[in-house]
Amino acid sequence: xxxxxxxxxxxxxxxxxxxxxxxxxxxxxxxxxxxxxxxxxxxxxxxxxxxxxxxxxxxxxxxxxxxxxxxxxxxxxxxxxxxxxxxxxxxxxxxxxxxxxxxxxxxxxxxxxxxxxxxxxxxxxxxxxxxxxxxxxxxxxxxxxxxxxxxxxxxxxxxxxxxxxxxxxxxxxxxxxxxxxxxxxxxxxxxxxxxxxxxxxxxxxxxxxxxxxxxxxxxxxxxxxxxxxxxxxxxxxxxxxxxxxxxxxxxxxxxxxxxxxxxxxxxxxxxxxxxxxxxxxxxxxxxxxxxxxxxxxxxxxxxxxxxxxxxxxxxxxxxxxxxxxxxxxxxxxxxxxxxxxxxxxxxxxxxxxxxxxxxxxxxxxxxxxxxxxxxxxxxxxxxxxxxxxxxxxxxxxxxxxxxxxxxxxxxxxxxxxxxxxxxxxxxxxxxxxxxxxxxxxxxxx
Numbered sequence: 113x114x115x116x117x118x119x120x121x122x123x124x125x126x127x128x129x130x131x132x133x134x135x136x137x138x139x140x141x142x143x144x145x146x147x148x149x150x151x152x153x154x155x156x157x158x159x160x161x162x163x164x165x166x167x168x169x170x171x172x173x174x175x176x177x178x179x180x181x182x183x184x185x186x187x188x189x190x191x192x193x194x195x196x197x198x199x200x201x202x203x204x205x206x207x208x209x210x211x212x213x214x215x216x217x218x219x220x221x222x223x224x225x226x227x228x229x230x231x232x233x234x235x236x237x238x239x240x241x242x243x244x245x246x247x248x249x250x251x252x253x254x255x256x257x258x259x260x261x262x263x264x265x266x267x268x269x270x271x272x273x274x275x276x277x278x279x280x281x282x283x284x285x286x287x288x289x290x291x292x293x294x295x296x297x298x299x300x301x302x303x304x305x306x307x308x309x310x311x312x313x314x315x316x317x318x319x320x321x322x323x324x325x326x327x328x329x330x331x332x333x334x335x336x337x338x339x340x341x342x343x344x345x346x347x348x349x350x351x352x353x354x355x356x357x358x359x360x361x362x363x364x365x366x367x368x369x370x371x372x373x374x375x376x377x378x379x380x381x382x383x384x385x386x387x388x389x390x391x392x393x394x395x396x397x398x399x400x401x402x403x404x405x406x407x408x409x410x411x412x413x414x415x416x417x418x419x420x421x422x423x424x425x426x427x428x429x430x431x432x433x434x435x436x437x438x439x440x441x442x443x444x445x446x447x448x449x450x451x452x453x454x455x456x457x458x459x460x461x462x463x464x465x466x467x468x469x470x471x472x473x474x475x476x477x478x479x480x481x482x483x484x485x486x487x488x489x490x491x492x493x494x495x496x497x498x499x500x501x502x503x504x505x506x507x508x509x510x511x512x513x514x515x516x517x518x519x520x521x522x523x524x525x526x527x528x529x530x531x532x533x534x535x536x537x538x539x540x541x542x543x544x545x546x547x548x549x550x551x552x553x554x555x556x557x
Contacts, residue, residue, distance in 0.1 A: 147200070147214040148192040153222060154179040161186035162259070162308045163223060163232040165215050166300075167194030167242035181301035182237070186308055190222055190234075194242035198271060208245070208272035212253035223372070224444075231372035231443070233259035233283070237304060239296040241267040243287060248272040250283045256323075256344040256366065260284035262303045264296040317390055320383060323349075323364035325356040326395065333428070333519060334361045334397035336387060338408030338415075340434075341443050343368035347433075348405050350508030351515075355403075358516045361395055363387060367408045367443070374442040377458075380411060381418030388423050399428040401519055406502065410439035413463035428522050431473040431515045434502050435460060435484050460484055469493045473518045475511065477501045489532060494518055496533045 152175070164187045168175040179189040201211060219234035236246035236258060243263025248271060250261040260283035286307065291299045323344055335355050339348035344366040352362040365387070375383075388400060400423075404412035409432040416430060438457035461484055464472065469492030474485040479501040488495055496514055498504055504511060514535075 152191040154183040154189040156183045156186050160188045163234045164189045165234050166191045167238035178297040185305035208248040209252050211249045229373040231369045235259040237262040239264045244271045253282050254345050258283045263287040264299045265290035321366035321369035325362035327361045331398045332361050333399045335401040336363050338365045338404040339367045340406035347508045351511045354509040354512030371443050377414040381415040384415045400426045401429045403431045405433045409435035433475045498535050
């Protein structure tokens with residue numbers, strides 16, 4: 113798949129306080145517009161502190177003025193015609209159920225084109241009808257996809273039937289009535305500034321995109337779960353929550369946001385060492401489990417091998433799900449489009465060969481075409497083959513069961529694993545006692 117080129121890129125330095133304007137013009141249907149038609153991009157004068165998709169109303173000058181106010185707070189602003197976008201949704205009869213995908217894709221591609229050092233979950237903002245619209249879009253979005261919704265003077269009418277207001281897990285919701293003084297657009301900019309400047313707590317790991325899932329039991333094992341390139345959602349998040357329910361504390365690590373800018377293996381490993389040291393002091397886990405899915409699975413062996421010896425000795429298990437043959441240390445558009453590895457991608461097998469086989473758990477789907485797990489047969493590593501492809505039939509609880517079972521074996525002193533567990537077929541002696549899918553698609557209890 114080839115990207116369509118931008119039709120026009122204008123850089124205009126404006127003599128207004130605090131921002132410069134760059135406009136990208138896209139025809140309706142062009143790839144980078146992602147359903148929005150023409151998109152204008154407004155950048156702050158200094159380093160970006162956030163990303164806002166502004167669903168604006170009015171003429172072009174009014175939309176530019178609204179975007180300029182927000183950019184002056186430090187955010188990159190992608191401005192779309194909110195009225196036109198809502199009309200398109202209503203004509204299609206699709207409601208707002210999947211409108212979050214347009215926002216996510218626009219945000220990812222624009223931020224990638226801007227070559228920023230980090231990825232920001234986009235905040236959606238609007239006034240009037242667009243204020244109601246952004247709340248409904250965030251309400252339908254998966255967790256860890258959008259940053260939140262900011263709206264002022266929302267319309268009293270329902271814009272998208274059937275979509276519920278947003279929950280905290282899907283992003284914050286900051287919807288206010290019309291201000292007593294000033295314009296709604298100025299109120300939106302003020303609320304954006306508030307959310308931009310209250311994101312950090314001053315903690316030791318604030319620079320890392322981590323999610324904590326603690327447990328009550330003292331000394332419980334700690335699983336550090338490195339997500340796929342889609343971010344902390346779906347399989348990664350579901351597996352982590354299931355591990356927590358099984359009594360394993362979890363720190364989730366968002367690969368999309370962390371590897372947005374290139375992180376050499378040594379730097380990624382140093383950050384992993386910081387995470388381990390921090391939570392050893394905070395939670396006092398008896399052992400460490402390192403878990404990676406997809407992009408995270410390919411990076412994890414490199415990160416583990418470069419840890420200090422004392423920290424490596426604390427790691428009981430490396431669980432790799434859907435691990436590829438080559439590892440990249442930067443999120444690229446080609447990763448999302450499955451266009452193959454970058455030219456500087458590093459082979460994973462030599463790194464895996466440096467790890468004690470008894471520590472390794474490699475899980476893959478029988479429909480996966482590019483995974484190293486089959487090549488580890490006979491090495492002494494635990495290999496598990498499941499029915500399905502790279503997403504394991506969207507059954508994260510079953511994946512958590514596999515991790516927990518192997519950890520329990522290791523904790524009981526069973527260092528030597530069964531060479532291969534084929535969980536596609538009902539074999540009592542091989543299948544872990546978990547609801548894994550059989551080849552027929554049924555759940556095996």
